[in-house]
Amino acid sequence: MRWVESVTKEEWEKIDQVIAKYQGRHGALIPVLKETQEICGYLPKNVQRRIAEGLRLSASQIYGVVSFYAFFTTIPRGKHIVRVCLGTACYVKGSKQILDNLQRELGVEVGGITRDRKYSLEAVRCLGCCSLAPAIVVDGDTHALVDPSEAIRIVRSYE
Numbered sequence: 324m325r326w327v328e329s330v331t332k333e334e335w336e337k338i339d340q341v342i343a344k345y346q347g348r349h350g351a352l353i354p355v356l357k358e359t360q361e362i363c364g365y366l367p368k369n370v371q372r373r374i375a376e377g378l379r380l381s382a383s384q385i386y387g388v389v390s391f392y393a394f395f396t397t398i399p400r401g402k403h404i405v406r407v408c409l410g411t412a413c414y415v416k417g418s419k420q421i422l423d424n425l426q427r428e429l430g431v432e433v434g435g436i437t438r439d440r441k442y443s444l445e446a447v448r449c450l451g452c453c454s455l456a457p458a459i460v461v462d463g464d465t466h467a468l469v470d471p472s473e474a475i476r477i478v479r480s481y482e
Contacts, residue, residue, distance in 0.1 A: 334362050338359050338370060341355055343377075351378060352378060352380065353392075355378065356388065356389060357394075360395060364400050364402065365398060366395055371386060401436040401440050401441050401443040402440060404442075404443045404445065404462060405425065405444050405461050407444070407447070407459050407474075408452075408456070408457065408459065408460075409422065410453065412453035413453070413456040415456070418469075420471040421474045424471055424474055424475060425444060425474055425475060425478060426444065431443075455467030455468055457469050459477065459478075
């Protein structure tokens with residue numbers, strides 16, 4: 324799914340409040356970016372430009388910080404990140420079925436986000452917990468010995 328850089332009116336208002344809160348303060352950029360990413364889920368170019376204007380910085384300064392730190396993203400992510408292990412042990416024990424079920428139930432492809440921005444779905448090669456296969460990680464929480472029919476219930480419990 325190709326993402327359009329759309330920010331709602333309410334999100335713009337919140338972003339402007341964050342900028343106003345930090346305006347003129349030394350070291351404001353990282354906190355502004357962090358709080359803004361929490362609002363939008365990512366930092367699209369139009370939002371970066373608004374921050375640059377509000378903090379009286381250049382757009383290249385904003386982009387330099389956003390692209391340097393791994394915890395900032397210019398790619399939309401859902402509120403909840405779901406990672407399904409496709410390593411050998413997990414795959415043999417049914418992780419492909421888990422992935423297929425999640426794609427179908429959430430209506431999202433691997434690497435995409437749901438229309439409501441609640442979930443991002445990722446396939447990973449190893450989570451480092453082979454003895455607990457099949458495993459998924461939701462927002463940093465590892466779920467072990469996942470029954471493929473229970474995966475959607477686990478993921479939905481994060482709503």
